[in-house]
Amino acid sequence: MSAIPQSAAPGSRDPAGPTGRGTTPNSASRPRRPRMTRRARRDAASAVFGVLILAVLLFPLYWMVNTALQPGTGMADLSWFPRTFDPGNFQRAWESQAGNLLTSILVALGAVAVCLTVATPAAYALARFRLRGADTVVFATLITQMIPGIVVANALYNAYVELELVNSYLGLILADASLGIPFTIILLRAFMVSIPEEVLEAGRIDGGGQLRVLVSIVLPMSRNALITGGLFTFLFAWSDFLFALTLNTTDAVKPVTLGIYEYIGAHVGDWGAVMAVAVLSSIPAAILLIVAQKYVAAGISGGSIK
Amino acid sequence: MTMPAAKGPLRSRTLMKWLFITPALLYMLLFFGYPLIRNVVMSFQDYSFATYFTGESPFNGLENWRLVFANELFTASLWHTLLFTLGSLAGQFSIGMALAVFFSRRFPLSGLMRSLLLLPWLIPMVVAGTVWRRILDQESGVLNESLQALHLTSSAVPWLSSPDYALLSVVLVNIWIGIPFNMVILYGGLQEIPSELGEAAVLDGAGPFRTFFSVTLPMLRPVVTVVLVLGFMSTVKILDLVLALTNGGPAHSTETLGTLTYQLSFLQLDFGQGAVVGNVLIVISMVFAAIYLRANRGGVAR
Numbered sequence: 001m002s003a004i005p006q007s008a009a010p011g012s013r014d015p016a017g018p019t020g021r022g023t024t025p026n027s028a029s030r031p032r033r034p035r036m037t038r039r040a041r042r043d044a045a046s047a048v049f050g051v052l053i054l055a056v057l058l059f060p061l062y063w064m065v066n067t068a069l070q071p072g073t074g075m076a077d078l079s080w081f082p083r084t085f086d087p088g089n090f091q092r093a094w095e096s097q098a099g100n101l102l103t104s105i106l107v108a109l110g111a112v113a114v115c116l117t118v119a120t121p122a123a124y125a126l127a128r129f130r131l132r133g134a135d136t137v138v139f140a141t142l143i144t145q146m147i148p149g150i151v152v153a154n155a156l157y158n159a160y161v162e163l164e165l166v167n168s169y170l171g172l173i174l175a176d177a178s179l180g181i182p183f184t185i186i187l188l189r190a191f192m193v194s195i196p197e198e199v200l201e202a203g204r205i206d207g208g209g210q211l212r213v214l215v216s217i218v219l220p221m222s223r224n225a226l227i228t229g230g231l232f233t234f235l236f237a238w239s240d241f242l243f244a245l246t247l248n249t250t251d252a253v254k255p256v257t258l259g260i261y262e263y264i265g266a267h268v269g270d271w272g273a274v275m276a277v278a279v280l281s282s283i284p285a286a287i288l289l290i291v292a293q294k295y296v297a298a299g300i301s302g303g304s305i306k
Numbered sequence: 307m308t309m310p311a312a313k314g315p316l317r318s319r320t321l322m323k324w325l326f327i328t329p330a331l332l333y334m335l336l337f338f339g340y341p342l343i344r345n346v347v348m349s350f351q352d353y354s355f356a357t358y359f360t361g362e363s364p365f366n367g368l369e370n371w372r373l374v375f376a377n378e379l380f381t382a383s384l385w386h387t388l389l390f391t392l393g394s395l396a397g398q399f400s401i402g403m404a405l406a407v408f409f410s411r412r413f414p415l416s417g418l419m420r421s422l423l424l425l426p427w428l429i430p431m432v433v434a435g436t437v438w439r440r441i442l443d444q445e446s447g448v449l450n451e452s453l454q455a456l457h458l459t460s461s462a463v464p465w466l467s468s469p470d471y472a473l474l475s476v477v478l479v480n481i482w483i484g485i486p487f488n489m490v491i492l493y494g495g496l497q498e499i500p501s502e503l504g505e506a507a508v509l510d511g512a513g514p515f516r517t518f519f520s521v522t523l524p525m526l527r528p529v530v531t532v533v534l535v536l537g538f539m540s541t542v543k544i545l546d547l548v549l550a551l552t553n554g555g556p557a558h559s560t561e562t563l564g565t566l567t568y569q570l571s572f573l574q575l576d577f578g579q580g581a582v583v584g585n586v587l588i589v590i591s592m593v594f595a596a597i598y599l600r601a602n603r604g605g606v607a608r
Binding site: 042043044046047049050051053054057058060061063064067078117118119121122124125126129131134137140141143144145146147148149150151152154155156157158159174175177178181182185210214235238239240241242245246257260261264271274275278281282285286288289293296 | 320322323324326327329330331333334337338340341342344345348405408409411413414415416419421422423424425426428429430431432433434436437438439440441446448482485539542543545546549550564567568571572577580581584585587588591592594595
């Protein structure tokens with residue numbers, strides 16, 4: 001990576017731009033030093049070591065992309081770098097999985113909508129209203145995260161048979177939303193507790209009811225927390241395999257996680273295409289990391305600890 | 307009711323406030339409370355292929371429980387689950403901790419690197435399992451090819467195709483998946499510890515290891531507990547990864563309580579026995595839930 005020589009330069013210690021003199025051109029005006037400082041040498045060593053760690057831990061993902069980009073069925077003659085781009089694998093993957101990818105998107109978006117609609121008012125009430133029993137609800141919300149999905153699926157399947165929700169978008173969306181609701185309630189509540197009381201008081205004095213205050217004051221202030229909750233619910237639903245596997249008995253509603261599972265069963269030889277499907281189903285995670293880095297870190301620590 | 311004699315408007319306002327919580331409460335009752343209870347009831351019912359057509363599942367007492375506990379596969383699955391969970395947690399936690407400490411040095415690009423390391427945890431588990439299935443392939447997987455090219459092994463290791471190796475391989479892959487989660491939370495915990503403490507220890511003549519074990523680690527204890535218990539909860543119920551990597555095989559050597567529940571309920575359509583295994587899984591989880599809530603009590607009240 002091109003990062004290494006750069007990081008060895010003495011002045012580049014603060015990657016977070018706004019500190020110090022942001023107006024001076026970065027390297028031109030810097031005084032030349034004969035030797036690296038101790039700190040810079042340590043930084044350089046750390047960065048090199050960091051790149052090594054990354055290379056080892058991310059190798060499987062590199063290999064996924066590498067296999068997907070190479071022609072043939074990806075058997076023993078695979079080379080370490082793709083020399084030419086061969087779209088064949090992606091074409092075959094797209095032909096078989098485009099519909100499933102669309103299903104995944106629809107189900108995940110549906111789950112996000114259900115989750116935010118249900119979780120937001122609850123989080124607000126649990127954070128701001130003095131209600132007898134509110135602590136019990138928070139407690140129960142924490143506990144739900146510990147119930148194994150297969151146990152839920154076991155009972156849910158039988159209930160869904162009776163309600164005729166098996167093989168339906170609605171059924172899968174509702175089940176997938178349950179993956180995000182406790183998490184989102186806890187995350188949003190933790191944020192809404194910190195909104196200053198005076199701000200809400202002002203809204204009430206203006207004559208707004210609780211719902212008005214929630215919609216016009218609390219929601220805009222909680223934008224980041226809402227985005228985090230929504231992004232994670234999307235990812236939970238997108239990654240869901242268990243509910244897709246158990247709550248569907250036909251091909252009517254088949255997300256890509258189920259698609260890839262059946263694909264390895266049916267096309268063991270065609271690893272190139274299987275890896276292309278794997279790449280396609282990893283795209284949301286990659287996008288999430290690129291566009292919403294700070295929300296991801298906030299979500300992992302916020303949702304689990306608080 | 308123990309409620310104080312509330313005046314009309316006050317009571318209706320309380321009611322209005324509860325309306326905010328009602329949808330979520332209903333949702334959680336339907337999707338978590340109901341399954342919990344229904345599983346207990348189902349474990350005393352007789353489900354079979356016939357149930358699928360007749361819809362009848364008569365009560366059969368303790369028959370399901372007797373059958374499950376007499377089933378050697380159940381004992382084996384329990385044992386595999388235990389090994390899998392302990393192995394995964396030990397690996398995830400120690401490597402995650404090492405990385406958290408390493409990244410606390412905050413060198414150039416360390417933030418970007420930390421983010422990229424999250425990828426294995428963010429992609430769907432089935433996808434991760436599929437990728438590793440390819441890498442660990444005995445004949446043409448890149449791992450065996452590399453090991454043999456470097457003369458580290460004389461013959462191809464049957465990572466997923468031998469009962470002796472399969473469970474170990476699944477543990478290794480799960481460690482890979484879990485490292486980012488452990489790293490992020492432990493890193494967050496490390497940032498909360500005032501740096502003066504470590505500096506004071508160093509001034510007192512403590513080396514880096516001594517400082518870590520007698521200053522940093524004790525301060526980090528609440529975070530460590532949370533990481534381990536949350537890790538336990540998500541590991542003990544493992545299903546996706548095993549299905550994608552080995553389907554529970556070879557020769558049931560990677561069958562866990564999660565996959566056994568799935569096998570019994572959804573492949574053999576014996577939901578009664580599946581519910582028994584599910585209930586065992588819940589009991590195990592609840593014990594650790596108790597530990598978690600004890601450790602997390604301060605956090606809930608906030």
